[in-house]
Amino acid sequence: MEKALRYKVGKRIKQIRNEKNISQQDLAAKCNFEKSNLSRLEAGRTDPKLSTLEKVAIGLGVPMYELFMFQKGKSE
Numbered sequence: 823m824e825k826a827l828r829y830k831v832g833k834r835i836k837q838i839r840n841e842k843n844i845s846q847q848d849l850a851a852k853c854n855f856e857k858s859n860l861s862r863l864e865a866g867r868t869d870p871k872l873s874t875l876e877k878v879a880i881g882l883g884v885p886m887y888e889l890f891m892f893q894k895g896k897s898e
Contacts, residue, residue: 828864828866828867828868828869830866830892831866831870831875831889831890832863832864832865832866832867833855833864833866834848834889834890834891834892835863835864835878835882835889836864837877838882838884838888838889839864839882842882842883844858844881844882846860846861846864849878849881849882851857852875852880852881853874853878854877855877860864860878863878875889
């Protein structure tokens with residue numbers, strides 16, 4: 823995954839997580855991840871598999887496409 827896309831996806835995951843008032847620790851536990859792995863994902867420092875993104879979407883209670891719903895016009 824291109825670096826800019828990884829960053830956008832990670833930022834979107836963090837945004838949804840914060841909107842739902844879910845801690846990194848709680849989401850990581852729901853996804854069966856280490857908190858450090860979720861932190862790297864949100865920071866865009868890892869290249870996630872689709873199966874990983876699916877687990878995150880399920881943990882957040884959103885359809886997977888929501889992870890790719892970026893705001894237009896914002897500089898990243």
